[in-house]
Amino acid sequence: xxxxxxxxxxxxxxxxxxxxxxxxxxxxxxxxxxxxxxxxxxxxxxxxxxxxxxxxxxxxxxxxxxxxxxxxxxxxxxxxxxxxxxxxxxxxxxxxxxxxxxxxxxxxxxxxxxxxxxxxxxxxxxxxxxxxxxxxxxxxxxxxxxxxxxxxxxxxxxxxxxxxxxxxxxxxxxxxxxxxxxxxxxxxxxxxxxxxxxxxxxxxxxxxxxxxxxxxxxxxxxxxxxxxxxxxxxxxxxxxxxxxxxxxxxxxxxxxxxxxxxxxxxxxxxxxxxxxxxxxxxxxxxxxxxxxxxxxxxxxxxxxxxxxxxxxxxxxxxxxxxxx
Amino acid sequence: xxxxxxxxxxxxxxxxxxxxxxxxxxxxxxxxxxxxxxxxxxxxxxxxxxxxxxxxxxxxxxxxxxxxxxxxxxxxxxxxxxxxxxxxxxxxxxxxxxxxxxxxxxxxxxxxxxxxxxxxxxxxxxxxxxxxxxxxxxxxxxxxxxxxxxxxxxxxxxxxxxxxxxxxxxxxxxxxxxxxxxxxxxxxxxxxxxxxxxxxxxxxxxxxxxxxxxxxxxxxxxxxxxxxxxxxxxxxxxxxxxxxxxxxxxxxxxxxxxxxxxxxxxxxxxxxxxxxxxxxxxxxxxxxxxxxxxxxxxxxxxxxxxxxxxxxxxxxxxxxxxxxxxxxxxxx
Numbered sequence: 001x002x003x004x005x006x007x008x009x010x011x012x013x014x015x016x017x018x019x020x021x022x023x024x025x026x027x028x029x030x031x032x033x034x035x036x037x038x039x040x041x042x043x044x045x046x047x048x049x050x051x052x053x054x055x056x057x058x059x060x061x062x063x064x065x066x067x068x069x070x071x072x073x074x075x076x077x078x079x080x081x082x083x084x085x086x087x088x089x090x091x092x093x094x095x096x097x098x099x100x101x102x103x104x105x106x107x108x109x110x111x112x113x114x115x116x117x118x119x120x121x122x123x124x125x126x127x128x129x130x131x132x133x134x135x136x137x138x139x140x141x142x143x144x145x146x147x148x149x150x151x152x153x154x155x156x157x158x159x160x161x162x163x164x165x166x167x168x169x170x171x172x173x174x175x176x177x178x179x180x181x182x183x184x185x186x187x188x189x190x191x192x193x194x195x196x197x198x199x200x201x202x203x204x205x206x207x208x209x210x211x212x213x214x215x216x217x218x219x220x221x222x223x224x225x226x227x228x229x230x231x232x233x234x235x236x237x238x239x240x241x242x243x244x245x246x247x248x249x250x251x252x253x254x255x256x257x258x259x260x261x262x263x264x265x266x267x268x269x270x271x272x273x274x275x276x277x278x279x280x281x282x283x284x285x286x287x288x289x290x291x292x293x294x295x296x297x298x299x300x301x302x303x304x305x306x307x308x309x310x311x312x313x314x315x316x317x318x319x320x321x322x323x324x
Numbered sequence: 325x326x327x328x329x330x331x332x333x334x335x336x337x338x339x340x341x342x343x344x345x346x347x348x349x350x351x352x353x354x355x356x357x358x359x360x361x362x363x364x365x366x367x368x369x370x371x372x373x374x375x376x377x378x379x380x381x382x383x384x385x386x387x388x389x390x391x392x393x394x395x396x397x398x399x400x401x402x403x404x405x406x407x408x409x410x411x412x413x414x415x416x417x418x419x420x421x422x423x424x425x426x427x428x429x430x431x432x433x434x435x436x437x438x439x440x441x442x443x444x445x446x447x448x449x450x451x452x453x454x455x456x457x458x459x460x461x462x463x464x465x466x467x468x469x470x471x472x473x474x475x476x477x478x479x480x481x482x483x484x485x486x487x488x489x490x491x492x493x494x495x496x497x498x499x500x501x502x503x504x505x506x507x508x509x510x511x512x513x514x515x516x517x518x519x520x521x522x523x524x525x526x527x528x529x530x531x532x533x534x535x536x537x538x539x540x541x542x543x544x545x546x547x548x549x550x551x552x553x554x555x556x557x558x559x560x561x562x563x564x565x566x567x568x569x570x571x572x573x574x575x576x577x578x579x580x581x582x583x584x585x586x587x588x589x590x591x592x593x594x595x596x597x598x599x600x601x602x603x604x605x606x607x608x609x610x611x612x613x614x615x616x617x618x619x620x621x622x623x624x625x626x627x628x629x630x631x632x633x634x635x636x637x638x639x640x641x642x643x644x645x646x647x648x649x650x651x652x653x654x655x656x
Contacts, residue, residue: 190519192519199544204572208471238556321646
């Protein structure tokens, strides 16, 4: 099967690599910045196409992969559905709940296989955490704290810094943890959110969200685009008979390199795994296309995640809790 | 020699304060009063201090100061009695379980002309003092947001009895962090949204063991705080005080008790963190002794205690009505 890739930035390149590792071919790619698109085309032996519409409509493309800024998802999804393609779309599904619902209707009508990259479900540490919780190792879970973030991301034309485009760290980054919470613990009842980006602090954002789940579970989620460096993931799960803590600062590998020109070298920590979670999500998606096996993430999951983060932004604006 | 007594060993912190009193050469740990004679006598033996069963007799001793680590709801009765007797007072936190009680204690001390301090030992932790310096010297630029925790293990006993404690984990573990932030930033809290519940000890007791507070301080600084008794029995230590400060120029992470050894002992059959940092209780008690000598309030005053109680009370109010609420500040 051939992939047509829309958006050739950091995530586009990552997904191209994963698709290729799954035996797919990157046939065509498009990017608003021609240089970025051409560079990827060269590396993956693909054809750079100036207009993304032409990629989506091309007979040479079976799967459309979308890794563009969020507001572009809607028109791209819309055309890809119309063109009868399978779709891999980065999270968040769309920038608004209304757009998500429209896309779902169209996708269901056309029987489109639309997969949304809520990749945290595929991360080894989160799968292991899920298993520990399910096995009852710490009894009944009553509270969970999830932390994710680091430096403000840099995207084309600084689109992440524009609240109307990205929705800030809550909409773009914390959505991972929101989705995982739903995946493991069910539906959300109430959210309360404070953030910086809606107080004109861009490019900085820092979001603190209290979540009450329908099953009574309480959660605090923190998302940061406010650090001068690094990327941090921390999870604490409190149960009736124990506690589980994860911190991504504890890694299995750390490379330190001497720097001849400067006094301080570089330190790169990492935790390599045999199969990347991004490859696992691609395999899940391909298995759906080829064998009709439902993937871990459904299109309704993607909608629900957007509904919840959208409620968070409403709460931050009104400074009151919002019920789902 | 400054003569000091302890009124009640109901709160576990009393044992640490007693130890501190005995360590200070300028102090005579003169006497103990406790409404539980067994507990009082035992402490008397342990710390080599006289047990006096009658509260009026105790207060008629030539004590210059008293420490009150009783059940929260008894602070008012004991502190007001001590004030009338002219004693300098260091009261365990929270100052009281209601705003009315807290203001009443402050007024009684004012009237009697005695100093009133609140046991907020965290103000004396060197990393917190250093963090305050960093913030005040502008290293973080303008402060925008702070995330805090004060987690602990379930303390048991009267802490779960609302009439004595005034509430659960939110009552117990909100005031330290609220006091620290007021002190470090020189700003007040304006509103609070709180979700709380009996989240991890269901069926064992009724009061809350977990609270998630979202607050705003002067200048619109947004703050989240976890007040909990969520640490399990197998946890390597009692709990924590952590704060992450987000500023326009930088980020500061503080883990106040992360000065520890990891101890793996087959005798304990669990990992233990052995704390090697300074004993902030001792530095706090030294400040209390000095406050007596210098006829001033201890570092954390009655007003500081009241402000922390107010945030806590309005957090419970918010949880009750399910809305963010304004924190009304009482005049003293």
